[in-house]
Amino acid sequence: MEAKLKKAIFMIAAAALALAGCQGQDGAGGGAGDARSQIRIVGSSTVYPFTTAVAERFAQANPRFDAPIVESTGTGAGVELFCAGVGVQHPDVTNASRRIKASELAECNANGVNQVIEVPVGIDGLVFIQANGAQPIPLTLEDVYSALAATPYGEPNTAKTWQDVNPELPAVAIKVYGPPPTSGTRDALAEMILEKGCTTNADMKALKDSDEDRYKQVCTKIREDGAYVEAGENDNLLVQKVAANPGSVGVMGYSFLDENTDKVRGLTLNGVTPTYETISGFDYPGARPLYIYAKGEHVAAVPGLREFLAEYASAWGDKGYLAERGLVASPADVQASAKAAITSLTPVSASELK
Known part of the structure; x- marks a missing residue:
């Protein structure tokens, strides 16, 4: 126990020295010898x-x-910046609309970021949205896959x-505005929607076992002929x-749908309308957890x-102010474990990730 305590104290001291010693790099610090004062x-x-x-x-x-300074860079770019190292020129926290990947955690560790x-x-x-007043397009996972995949089946x-x-769908041209490859939402579209739509086909399920690289190409690559338009990271x-x-x-x-119901509405997916209730119960096929990752x-x-992380924990309940912004509260046990992670600063284990 004493050895572990000494190691922990050493790591904290090393981090403090690294933060204080990095001066004005990438516009992140102040004058000579100053540690960064903003999260x-x-x-x-x-x-x-x-x-x-x-x-x-x-x-x-x-x-x-x-x-704090908060930048919208997309999940992939954010994790890359976060994992680049310890010190004033590197972010303290990254937002993520998907879970960090094992390969990304390995990159963090290789750069000295061991307490993720x-x-x-x-x-x-x-969610899939359309303009209010437009002809409804009720979608299934298979419909979305067949419309957006570069090589369906x-x-x-x-x-x-x-x-x-x-x-059974209207003769309306396929024009889908969506996130770019740097976005966690793009990753979620591939994994939660396209892949599930693809594997409604038995041959595609078999392909996953026989040729995983080919399977990923067929099931998750999005067409590039103009039917899918990368709309950037600005959801508004x-x-x-x-x-x-x-x-x-x-x-x-x-x-963003919840904040703009005067302009757009959600489309049903597999017969389920996206609402707070259907998402919180994971009845809606596109429901997904959101994360932040802090650098211990x-x-x-x-x-x-530390106080910023505590403020986050006070805000994410179903009665918290983030619910007013459209965030759906996690189940009570997930909230409890998240608060425990903030208190104990226990790093995520690579064995838990894909």
Whole structure:
């Protein structure tokens, strides 16, 4: 126990020295010898509005600390920045609309980031939206896969309209605005929607066992002929594009739908409408957990980081202020374990990840 305590004290001291010693790199620090006084957060555009709300409350409640800097970079880019190292030039927290990958954790560890604290903050729905007043397009997982895959079931995608995909759907041109490859929402679209739609076919299930690389290509690669349009990381801009193009469909997080019901509405997926209740119960096929990841090495060195994490934990319940922003509360046991992770700063284990 004494050896472990000494190691922990050494790690905290090393992190503090690293933060204090890095001066003005990448615009992240102050003058010579100064540690960074602001918490720096990067990552998911889906989690961004929730973390921004927490940052605002934190700044109001803790005037002795500088207000955190929150950047929307996308999940993949955020994790890459987060995992690049320990020190003032590296972020303290990254938002993620999917779980960190084992390969990403390995990259963190290779760069000296060994205390990656995983905090599930709530649940979101990966929703499909259309303009209010547009002809409804009730979708299934198989419909979405057949419309968006580059090579559905191994054949080139020639579908031009939703009716080409499914005779029961309207003859409306397929035009889907969605997230870019750097987004965790794009990863969720591939894994939760396209892949599940693909494996409704028995041959595709068999392909997974026989040739996993080919399976991933066939089941998750999105077509590049203009039917799918990368709309960037700004979901509010995506809402505007869908609202201005009544025949189009958008892919985004539920919270942005919840905030823009005067412009757009959610499409049913497998017969289920995206609502707070269907997402919280995981009845909606696009329900997914959201995360923040904190750098344990920075907790003792960056002023206010521990208090910021505590503020997040106070906000994510079903009666918390993040529910007003569209965040769906996690089950009670998940909330409890997330709070415990913040208190104990126990790093996520590679054995838990894919």
